[in-house]
Amino acid sequence: MTNTLYDHLLGAQADNPAPFLHLPDGTRISYAQFTQRVAQFAGAARMSGLHPGDRLALQVEKSADALALIFGCIQAGIVFLPLNTGYTADEIAYFVENSGARLLVCDPAKADALTPVALQAGATLQTLGANGDGTLARLADTLPGHFATEPRGPDDLAAFLYTSGTTGRSKGAMLTQNNLLSNALTLVDHWRFDSSDVLLHALPIFHTHGLFVATNVILAAGASMVFFPKLDPKALLDWMPRATTLMGVPTFYTRLLDEPGFDRTASANMRLFISGSAPLLAETHRQFEARTGHRILERYGMTETNMNTSNPYDGERRAGTVGLPLPGVEVKVCDDQGQELPRDEIGILEVRGPNVFKGYWQMPEKTAEELRPDGFFITGDLATQGADGYVTIVGRGKDLVISGGYNIYPKEIESLLDDQPGVLESAVFGVPHPDFGESPVAVLVAEKEAAPDLEKITAAIEKSLARFKHPKRIIMVDALPRNTMGKVQKNILRDSFQDLFTG
Ligand code: MLC
Numbered sequence: 001m002t003n004t005l006y007d008h009l010l011g012a013q014a015d016n017p018a019p020f021l022h023l024p025d026g027t028r029i030s031y032a033q034f035t036q037r038v039a040q041f042a043g044a045a046r047m048s049g050l051h052p053g054d055r056l057a058l059q060v061e062k063s064a065d066a067l068a069l070i071f072g073c074i075q076a077g078i079v080f081l082p083l084n085t086g087y088t089a090d091e092i093a094y095f096v097e098n099s100g101a102r103l104l105v106c107d108p109a110k111a112d113a114l115t116p117v118a119l120q121a122g123a124t125l126q127t128l129g130a131n132g133d134g135t136l137a138r139l140a141d142t143l144p145g146h147f148a149t150e151p152r153g154p155d156d157l158a159a160f161l162y163t164s165g166t167t168g169r170s171k172g173a174m175l176t177q178n179n180l181l182s183n184a185l186t187l188v189d190h191w192r193f194d195s196s197d198v199l200l201h202a203l204p205i206f207h208t209h210g211l212f213v214a215t216n217v218i219l220a221a222g223a224s225m226v227f228f229p230k231l232d233p234k235a236l237l238d239w240m241p242r243a244t245t246l247m248g249v250p251t252f253y254t255r256l257l258d259e260p261g262f263d264r265t266a267s268a269n270m271r272l273f274i275s276g277s278a279p280l281l282a283e284t285h286r287q288f289e290a291r292t293g294h295r296i297l298e299r300y301g302m303t304e305t306n307m308n309t310s311n312p313y314d315g316e317r318r319a320g321t322v323g324l325p326l327p328g329v330e331v332k333v334c335d336d337q338g339q340e341l342p343r344d345e346i347g348i349l350e351v352r353g354p355n356v357f358k359g360y361w362q363m364p365e366k367t368a369e370e371l372r373p374d375g376f377f378i379t380g381d382l383a384t385q386g387a388d389g390y391v392t393i394v395g396r397g398k399d400l401v402i403s404g405g406y407n408i409y410p411k412e413i414e415s416l417l418d419d420q421p422g423v424l425e426s427a428v429f430g431v432p433h434p435d436f437g438e439s440p441v442a443v444l445v446a447e448k449e450a451a452p453d454l455e456k457i458t459a460a461i462e463k464s465l466a467r468f469k470h471p472k473r474i475i476m477v478d479a480l481p482r483n484t485m486g487k488v489q490k491n492i493l494r495d496s497f498q499d500l501f502t503g
Pocket residue numbers: 086202203204207208209210230231249251252276277278300301302303403404405406436467468469
């Protein structure tokens with residue numbers, strides 16, 4: 001047996017002198033150099049006591065070493081869980097404990113805050129910094145650039161990505177080697193990537209988009225990417241004449257359009273701009289084409305399924321739609337019972353294919369709620385599919401806010417707010433935001449006897465929740481609008497406050 005994912009993405013290129021990463025300072029890292037660093041990290045994880053199937057949690061800044069550690073896990077058969085760098089120690093504690101991770105790797109600056117978290121969960125802690133520093137990097141430096149690749153089959157687990165739910169705590173979506181590989185190979189073909197491509201990579205590497213879509217596609221194509229630490233539109237513009245493609249969330253495109261120097265000439269060398277993770281406004285699509293002559297290619301996916309649909313490369317890239325099902329992926333629009341609806345009717349989108357995950361880690365009942373026995377996954381997105389097959393996402397059946405491509409589950413914030421002294425009840429909902437697409441707003445109803453202390457509430461939010469989840473406004477109201485069943489009518493709240501950031 002071989003290692004499905006490692007062999008296809010890296011093993012075959014172990015001697016390839018061509019560049020894989022271009023760092024913004026001009027440094028190039030070839031496939032051969034990267035493969036050696038990956039082997040060193042595979043060895044370092046093994047020497048830290050991890051065996052195949054064990055979990056390794058990492059909350060590290062974006063860097064070539066961070067990526068090498070992730071691929072080192074794949075080579076050593078270790079299941080990795082990449083965590084948003086914005087998560088607080090409270091949030092990390094849950095992921096480490098829930099996954100049973102034996103090793104937590106964090107930025108050196110977070111070691112003091114996270115040592116107790118690791119201890120509490122019975123895990124060890126190592127550090128990895130963005131500048132090649134950290135205890136794990138030092139250990140890796142001492143190890144050989146070869147590692148006996150651990151055999152792993154297509155159905156073996158490769159990664160857990162945690163995704164919050166509309167009720168309760170986050171769930172670890174279990175992704176197999178073949179989930180990731182099959183999707184990467186499909187996308188290379190569908191989007192016509194080859195070894196001459198240079199991708200502008202400015203996404204974080206702890207989510208599907210930046211890791212499994214962007215990075216795996218580049219590796220599978222033998223192409224290269226400019227590895228920016230974060231989005232900086234001016235840096236993108238500097239590199240654009242040497243690049244061919246960009247993948248981003250809609251905020252990337254609105255911020256690029258805010259750059260006066262971004263035009264046809266600046267983007268003349270680019271062949272493809274891809275958007276996803278959140279709805280791209282048809283207006284942004286039109287403005288982008290008018291300014292650059294490029295039609296953005298929008299696609300649709302999720303943590304549990306990788307990519308499901310995409311606008312075509314050659315055919316019509318239709319603004320406001322997410323295109324057609326990818327080869328090998330089946331989609332259907334259904335009613336609540338899973339009965340397929342006629343074309344053009346609005347229902348819940350369900351998807352099936354080799355891309356669909358295995359289930360939620362140690363949560364069989366949650367898995368059963370969302371993954372049907374016949375393999376269709378209930379996405380929770382409201383959609384229509386036209387007679388010509390194009391899918392349009394028209395809304396969400398799930399209570400979710402997407403801010404700049406990050407998912408925020410109102411339930412998580414409401415639970416915290418409801419626990420605060422003086423708060424009778426709360427509701428959190430998303431309203432349009434010019435930069436992030438949507439932003440969360442909280443409304444609070446005070447208890448009769450004691451008014452809530454907003455400063456203390458803000459402090460409680462700071463301690464528990466990553467900053468991107470913080471409500472952009474907290475507003476006191478007399479009562480929450482409810483329907484006759486007693487359910488809070490968030491649509492009324494959204495309508496009442498829709499101009500808060502755009503008015
Ligand atoms: C950062 N901040 C955000 C935010 N990103 N707040 C709300 N929403 C966001 N998305 C906050 C920070 O906490 C900080 O708060 C302040 O904004 C500035 O931080 P920053 O790091 O300088 O922000 P910036 O670089 O401007 O980041 C914005 C962004 C980034 C849009 C470029 O969020 C981003 O790269 N988003 C991509 C997310 C992504 O990869 N999603 C894919 C998920 S996978 P303060 O208070 O300290 O000032 C998926 C599946 C699929 O969905 O289909 O792809």
